[in-house]
Amino acid sequence: MSVFIAIAVLLGVLFAVHLVWWRIALPRRQRAVLLGLFLVGGLVLAPVVDLLFGWLGLQPLSFIQWLNVGLAVVAFALAYVVTYSALEADSPTLSLVRHIASSGSGGVREEELRDFMASRPFVGARLSALAEEGMVHEREGRIHLAEHPYTLFKLVLLHRERVLGLTRHGG
Amino acid sequence: MNTGTAIQVLHLLAPLVALVTMALSHAALCRVRPDAAILNLLVVAGFFGLAGLVAMQVFAVLAGQIWGDTLVAMMLVDGPIYACLAYGYANFVNLGHASVRIRIYRELLDSPEGIQVSELRAKYDESGMLSTRLRRMLDAEDLAFDGETYRLKKARLLAISSVIFALKKAVLGRQSEFTS
Numbered sequence: 001m002s003v004f005i006a007i008a009v010l011l012g013v014l015f016a017v018h019l020v021w022w023r024i025a026l027p028r029r030q031r032a033v034l035l036g037l038f039l040v041g042g043l044v045l046a047p048v049v050d051l052l053f054g055w056l057g058l059q060p061l062s063f064i065q066w067l068n069v070g071l072a073v074v075a076f077a078l079a080y081v082v083t084y085s086a087l088e089a090d091s092p093t094l095s096l097v098r099h100i101a102s103s104g105s106g107g108v109r110e111e112e113l114r115d116f117m118a119s120r121p122f123v124g125a126r127l128s129a130l131a132e133e134g135m136v137h138e139r140e141g142r143i144h145l146a147e148h149p150y151t152l153f154k155l156v157l158l159h160r161e162r163v164l165g166l167t168r169h170g171g
Numbered sequence: 172m173n174t175g176t177a178i179q180v181l182h183l184l185a186p187l188v189a190l191v192t193m194a195l196s197h198a199a200l201c202r203v204r205p206d207a208a209i210l211n212l213l214v215v216a217g218f219f220g221l222a223g224l225v226a227m228q229v230f231a232v233l234a235g236q237i238w239g240d241t242l243v244a245m246m247l248v249d250g251p252i253y254a255c256l257a258y259g260y261a262n263f264v265n266l267g268h269a270s271v272r273i274r275i276y277r278e279l280l281d282s283p284e285g286i287q288v289s290e291l292r293a294k295y296d297e298s299g300m301l302s303t304r305l306r307r308m309l310d311a312e313d314l315a316f317d318g319e320t321y322r323l324k325k326a327r328l329l330a331i332s333s334v335i336f337a338l339k340k341a342v343l344g345r346q347s348e349f350t351s
Contacts, residue, residue, distance in 0.1 A: 004247040022342055064179040068248065071183065075255035082262040087339045092271070093304050094332035100314070100321055101329050107320025110305075117301045126271045127291070135276065142285030145276070153276045160267035164201040 002058055003065050006049050007072040014041045014073075029133070030088060031081050038077035042070070089129060092122050174235045181234060182244050185227035186252040193220030193257055197264070208311035213261045224253050271300065 018037055027033040046066065053060055061069065086094070099116050100108050127143070130136045135153075136143050160166050172180070197216035204212065228241050228249070236244075266273055278286060278294070305321065308314040308328070315324040323329060336346045 001243070001247070003244075007248065019342065023344070026343075062176070062179060064176060064183055068179070068183045071186065072248065072252050072255075075186070075252045075259070078259045079255040079262075082259055083335070083338070084342075086335050087342055091332075091335070092300050093308070094328065094335060096301070096304055097308075097313075097323065097328045098332050098336070101323050105322070107317070107322040109320050113301055113305070113321065114298060117298065122271060122300060124292075126275060127288070130272060130275065136279060138288070139285065142287050143279065143291060144285040145279045153273050156263060156267045156270075156273055157277060157280075159263070163198050164264070164267075165198075166201060166205060166267070 002053070002061055003068050003072075005058070006046075006053070006061060006065075006069045009049050009052070010042055010045055010069065010073055011076055013045060014038050017041065031084055034084060035077060035081050038073060038080070042073040042077075046070075089125060090120065090122065092117070092120075095120065177234050178231050178236045181227055181231045182249055185224055185231075185245075185249045186256055188227055189220040189224035189249075189253045190256040190260060192223030193217055194260060196220070197260075208307070209264065210311055213264060217257050217261070220253065220257055224249060 014037060018034065021027075021037075046069070050060065096113065096116070099113070127136070131138070135146050137146055138144075193216045196219035197212060200207070200212045200216060201209075224245070228245050231241050231244070232238055275291065278291070305314065305316075309316060313323070313325045313328050315322050339346050
């Protein structure tokens with residue numbers, strides 16, 4: 001129970017800080033800052049939570065239990081940062097689903113769906129996002145990858161092709 | 172190592188064992204059924220992972236923990252941690268499957284001389300994106316097509332979109348990147 005309470009307090013405080021910060025000023029590299037907030041913030045707050053436990057008369061956590069709390073914070077942080085990509089940029093699939101659902105039992109014709117997609121410049125928005133994050137740059141009318149490798153994308157592709165053996169292109 | 176420490180270690184490792192079980196079973200399923208809908212394979216693999224999580228709880232009981240405490244630990248700590256890890260893994264896989272950004276990145280990786288913007292737009296126009304997504308959702312039976320119109324068949328994607336759009340409103344103050 002103590003482990004659960006420590007996790008709940010840490011995540012509650014960190015998430016509250018995130019919401020307030022984001023309403024005041026959106027950071028430029030939002031996902032990186034978010035990950036940093038949860039990981040570094042978690043490390044900073046953990047001793048405070050430990051003191052709070054002592055003050056409240058709760059049994060202090062052992063080292064193994066603190067590792068468990070750390071795992072929980074890391075797992076939540078990663079899950080939330082991944083979800084945040086879906087918050088930053090509209091998902092074409094989910095946008096389509098909401099549009100189809102809003103039409104009710106009548107359904108939607110393909111022409112209407114094409115008009116809906118044309119009204120939302122998903123590809124342009126993705127290209128802008130890649131440029132803003134410094135992953136690509138334009139030179140003499142052509143788009144190039146930035147010099148530094150983007151580790152996450154490389155990992156995703158490596159996993160897809162080598163581990164899962166899926167050679168069909170996604171996207 | 173005393174009994175209490177051993178039980179704590181088992182609970183620490185339980186979500187990680189579950190995640191590894193999920194990842195390994197997912198890789199095996201993808202090799203055996205490469206044409207199956209990726210979401211369906213992830214769900215099946217998730218259940219394999221859950222079996223791994225339960226196995227670790229059994230080991231905790233065998234190590235001396237009482238069933239009630241094990242159940243509470245699983246519901247409040249191990250289970251939610253595994254859920255987050257499994258969700259992270261599922262999204263990691265889905266990035267390679269559905270992400271437009273990663274697809275563009277792949278194209279650029281294969282083209283050291285760069286690609287013209289018009290060429291990229293011709294390859295990745297919204298019409299192509301629509302066809303790909305409709306086909307995927309029809310294959311996974313999330314959508315039905317009666318020859319004229321598309322309708323939602325399963326509610327799961329709508330439930331996910333409702334959560335995502337509510338979070339967008341709460342965190343960013345807007346529901347779409349294309350509206351203010």
